[in-house]
Amino acid sequence: MFSIGQLSTRTGVKVPTIRYYEEIGLLPAPERTGGNQRRYGVEGLQRLGFVKHARDLGFSIEAITKLLELQDHPDCTCAEAGDLAQAQLLAVQSKIARLNRLQAELQRLVAGCHGDGTTGECYVMASLADHDLCLDEH
Amino acid sequence: MFSIGQLSTRTGVKVPTIRYYEEIGLLPAPERTGGNQRRYGVEGLQRLGFVKHARDLGFSIEAITKLLELQDHPDCTCAEAGDLAQAQLLAVQSKIARLNRLQAELQRLVAGCHGDGTTGECYVMASLADHDLCLDEH
DNA sequence: CCTTGAACCTCTAGTCACTAGAGGTCGTAT
DNA sequence: ATACGACCTCTAGTGACTAGAGGTTCAAGG
Numbered sequence: 001m002f003s004i005g006q007l008s009t010r011t012g013v014k015v016p017t018i019r020y021y022e023e024i025g026l027l028p029a030p031e032r033t034g035g036n037q038r039r040y041g042v043e044g045l046q047r048l049g050f051v052k053h054a055r056d057l058g059f060s061i062e063a064i065t066k067l068l069e070l071q072d073h074p075d076c077t078c079a080e081a082g083d084l085a086q087a088q089l090l091a092v093q094s095k096i097a098r099l100n101r102l103q104a105e106l107q108r109l110v111a112g113c114h115g116d117g118t119t120g121e122c123y124v125m126a127s128l129a130d131h132d133l134c135l136d137e138h
Numbered sequence: 139m140f141s142i143g144q145l146s147t148r149t150g151v152k153v154p155t156i157r158y159y160e161e162i163g164l165l166p167a168p169e170r171t172g173g174n175q176r177r178y179g180v181e182g183l184q185r186l187g188f189v190k191h192a193r194d195l196g197f198s199i200e201a202i203t204k205l206l207e208l209q210d211h212p213d214c215t216c217a218e219a220g221d222l223a224q225a226q227l228l229a230v231q232s233k234i235a236r237l238n239r240l241q242a243e244l245q246r247l248v249a250g251c252h253g254d255g256t257t258g259e260c261y262v263m264a265s266l267a268d269h270d271l272c273l274d275e276h
Numbered sequence: 277c278c279t280t281g282a283a284c285c286t287c288t289a290g291t292c293a294c295t296a297g298a299g300g301t302c303g304t305a306t
Numbered sequence: 307a308t309a310c311g312a313c314c315t316c317t318a319g320t321g322a323c324t325a326g327a328g329g330t331t332c333a334a335g336g
Contacts, residue, residue: 054266
């Protein structure tokens with residue numbers, strides 16, 4: 001049996017976050033001691049590990065809820081899990097593309113600034129004020 | 139003079155968001171008509187354009203507040219603006235690195251799923267449940 | 277057995293950057 | 307004069323937590 005603190009150190013999920021997950025129904029309410037403290041079994045640890053891992057991969061709580069439902073009904077087809085992962089992959093890829101564009105502009109912006117003038121003639125400020133100075137859309 | 143709606147269509151910032159920016163002090167309170175409606179001049183339009191552009195580049199409201207202060211005192215050195223842009227660039231780059239790692243794992247995850255089994259034997263589910271199946275840390 | 281102190285409990289409120297909705301007023305075109 | 311869209315304020319909600327107050331329980335050392 002694990003206390004909530006032990007679960008926290010083992011999974012890397014903070015204690016208030018674990019309680020929050022329970023509150024929103026992502027984790028089932030565990031047993032309690034006579035003094036009303038949470039005690040988790042191995043299955044609680046595993047479920048939280050699953051949640052943590054999926055969160056690290058950027059899955060939303062909503063998506064994780066669906067994944068957990070699939071996990072609880074292991075005879076359902078796995079296509080849906082694949083779809084969720086696929087959607088997550090596309091979201092990640094579009095974020096990367098967008099960030100790459102931002103990176104390019106920020107690099108241009110930083111390169112143009114020598115830190116030796118006043119903001120009145122600063123390329124960073126001018127570029128932020130005037131979108132037309134950007135090379136591409138964002 | 140522009141109404142809040144005209145400002146919205148010209149900058150692409152939604153009307154409630156403009157009011158929100160005013161509320162938190164990012165935009166100065168504009169003039170009002172006799173009937174209490176906001177009327178903006180060109181400088182209001184420009185300031186909102188600046189904010190929009192910086193937000194699109196991922197600057198936090200806090201950072202934008204600083205940038206606007208710098209803009210309002212154009213005789214200060216621009217080094218600080220450069221620092222903010224530099225910090226933003228580093229943040230973007232680390233996000234990109236992280237997302238690239240996630241992308242790799244998600245691709246592996248999606249590739250391993252053929253959508254023809256049950257979740258009991260699904261690679262997606264197994265991989266999410268067991269972090270040890272990951273190739274690298276995240 | 278007793279005490280100490282860290283870990284636990286609940287509850288409320290705050291974070292960021294908005295977004296949604298209710299219920300009412302204003303401006304402008306016909 | 308009358309529509310009707312755009313505007314106003316205010317409150318509350320979003321996601322995914324985080325922080326703090328104020329109180330209780332557990333486990334280890336004496």
